[in-house]
Amino acid sequence: ASLVAIAAAGSLTACTAEQNGDAVTGIIPAPTSFVLHEGAPFRLTESSRLVAAGEGASAVAETFARQARAATGFELPVVEGEPAASDLAFVVADGEAPDAAPEGYTLESGDGGVRVAADTATGLFRGTQSLRQLLPAAIERADAATAPDGGWIVPAASVEDAPRFAYRGAMLDVARHFFPVEDVLRYLDAIALVKLNVLHLHLTDDQGWRIRIDSWPELTGVGAATSVGGDGGGSYTKDDYRRIVEYAAERFITIVPEIDLPGHTNAALSAYPELNCDGVAPAPYEGVEVGFSSLCASPERAEATDRFLADVTRELAELTPGPWLHLGGDESLSTSRDDYLDLVRRMTRAAAATGKTVIGWHEMGASRELPAGTVGQYWSFVEPEGDAAELTRSFVEQGGSVILSPADVAYLDMKYVDDPQNALGHTLGLDWAKGPTTIDEAYLWEPSSIIPGVDEPDILGVEAPIWTETLASISDVEFMAFPRLTAIAEIGWSPAPAVGDSRDTEEFFGRVAALGTHWDEAGIAYYPVRGVPWH
Numbered sequence: 001a002s003l004v005a006i007a008a009a010g011s012l013t014a015c016t017a018e019q020n021g022d023a024v025t026g027i028i029p030a031p032t033s034f035v036l037h038e039g040a041p042f043r044l045t046e047s048s049r050l051v052a053a054g055e056g057a058s059a060v061a062e063t064f065a066r067q068a069r070a071a072t073g074f075e076l077p078v079v080e081g082e083p084a085a086s087d088l089a090f091v092v093a094d095g096e097a098p099d100a101a102p103e104g105y106t107l108e109s110g111d112g113g114v115r116v117a118a119d120t121a122t123g124l125f126r127g128t129q130s131l132r133q134l135l136p137a138a139i140e141r142a143d144a145a146t147a148p149d150g151g152w153i154v155p156a157a158s159v160e161d162a163p164r165f166a167y168r169g170a171m172l173d174v175a176r177h178f179f180p181v182e183d184v185l186r187y188l189d190a191i192a193l194v195k196l197n198v199l200h201l202h203l204t205d206d207q208g209w210r211i212r213i214d215s216w217p218e219l220t221g222v223g224a225a226t227s228v229g230g231d232g233g234g235s236y237t238k239d240d241y242r243r244i245v246e247y248a249a250e251r252f253i254t255i256v257p258e259i260d261l262p263g264h265t266n267a268a269l270s271a272y273p274e275l276n277c278d279g280v281a282p283a284p285y286e287g288v289e290v291g292f293s294s295l296c297a298s299p300e301r302a303e304a305t306d307r308f309l310a311d312v313t314r315e316l317a318e319l320t321p322g323p324w325l326h327l328g329g330d331e332s333l334s335t336s337r338d339d340y341l342d343l344v345r346r347m348t349r350a351a352a353a354t355g356k357t358v359i360g361w362h363e364m365g366a367s368r369e370l371p372a373g374t375v376g377q378y379w380s381f382v383e384p385e386g387d388a389a390e391l392t393r394s395f396v397e398q399g400g401s402v403i404l405s406p407a408d409v410a411y412l413d414m415k416y417v418d419d420p421q422n423a424l425g426h427t428l429g430l431d432w433a434k435g436p437t438t439i440d441e442a443y444l445w446e447p448s449s450i451i452p453g454v455d456e457p458d459i460l461g462v463e464a465p466i467w468t469e470t471l472a473s474i475s476d477v478e479f480m481a482f483p484r485l486t487a488i489a490e491i492g493w494s495p496a497p498a499v500g501d502s503r504d505t506e507e508f509f510g511r512v513a514a515l516g517t518h519w520d521e522a523g524i525a526y527y528p529v530r531g532v533p534w535h
């Protein structure tokens with residue numbers, strides 16, 4: 001962070017002028033090292049080419065080119081060969097990333113060209129997202145309009161970069177309200193910009209089951225007809241889901257599907273009477289209360305329940321190239337402790353039999369029979385409440401790791417602080433997690449200081465969930481996610497502050513404001529929170 005500040009203080013003025021007010025103040029998340037040079041900038045022109053070298057480089061170049069062509073109207077061919085000073089080189093080769101980090105990259109720009117280089121195509125892609133931020137915000141436009149006044153400039157700069165945590169996620173709840181494929185693709189593009197590498201889809205809950213399971217077709221029949229507040233239903237076909245997975249893969253983002261069990265299951269129970277202890281299907285549910293539904297642990301229902309668990313996890317695993325299946329496990333408030341432990345054992349076995357690694361909300365740590373490597377997702381507060389810390393440590397004690405989503409700082413569905421200037425800011429969202437959440441709160445927490453006994457090596461990463469009880473459209477979602485998601489992205493990617501040091505909110509807010517100009521051009525809804533010097 002101090003390097004960024006030095007660079008910004010030392011040589012920003014020249015670049016700001018070059019960009020005609022479109023200030024380049026840095027990159028979010030902050031790179032390990034970012035230095036702006038005094039030298040002449042790079043100019044992307046009609047004759048620029050994308051020169052790709054190494055495994056996977058041309059695919060990454062194509063993904064970048066599609067956006068850049070749309071915005072500039074230039075041809076920007078992806079070619080092989082020797083890059084000229086008007087070209088952008090995209091290189092995958094051993095020894096390019098700092099410390100051979102799998103998602104690391106280096107970026108050099110100036111009047112001799114742009115060069116983004118990494119050891120892997122993943123690292124190269126992350127580097128292109130820095131490049132996207134260093135270009136004028138108009139690079140986000142879908143239609144080639146006029147070029148920005150100063151031209152398509154990348155300031156002269158050197159970046160070296162690699163992430164702190166391997167797992168940097170966002171979660172979207174498509175169960176309380178359904179979001180069609182196009183909305184999910186839009187969100188994927190927005191989270192890619194801040195180098196997240198996981199989208200966790202909360203696919204099932206009391207109010208709806210959103211993913212087709214061929215062997216249990218009524219899950220997306222009866223089970224998908226509803227949502228919160230009677231806003232209609234919806235679900236993904238397997239082809240829909242494959243499109244999401246593929247679009248994510250082009251951005252080197254892994255989809256983590258969640259089937260929430262054994263509670264949060266009213267939609268499944270309403271579709272299949274045989275999953276209920278009394279054999280009677282409950283009515284579909286459109287409310288917001290939690291904790292009333294449960295799969296049945298009774299031996300009389302064992303055949304149906306185990307077949308359901310095996311079929312659902314198998315079909316889901318077949319659709320999932322990533323290593324994880326999320327099985328929920330939260331808030332099973334109407335399941336007895338014995339039944340909960342029995343059902344957790346059965347559902348995690350079924351999932352593990354597919355070869356995938358299980359993720360569960362921290363309550364699942366109550367089980368001492370978790371399959372090898374099971375990951376716990378912590379959703380209590382920065383100051384752990386009740387037995388949340390102990391339950392989370394249980395995953396580590398059993399050889400697994402932890403994802404941190406402290407609800408009072410990382411839950412993007414928490415309200416913004418009431419601001420009379422923006423009425424929407426206080427009509428959307430919930431406030432159960434210690435009231436509204438400011439961007440300062442989202443930014444000023446340290447993953448390794450939350451749970452005693454869960455230290456840096458035990459932490460797989462961080463995730464910012466967005467629950468959609470009050471959010472009915474993708475612009476509602478974007479409005480709650482941005483700008484606060486940038487804070488979580490930076491905590492997940494950027495180096496930890498030195499011991500005794502804390503993050504510099506003012507410097508961060510300058511970069512958030514710059515990213516805001518990209519959101520403006522991309523048409524991404526965001527809440528212009530106070531404190532950020534929006535342009």
Ligand code: TNX
Pocket residue numbers: 290330331361379411413430467468469
């Ligand atoms: C708690 S976080 C839940 C969700 C709600 C969310 C609303 C978690 C594991 N469970 O069921 O949607 O709060 O913020």
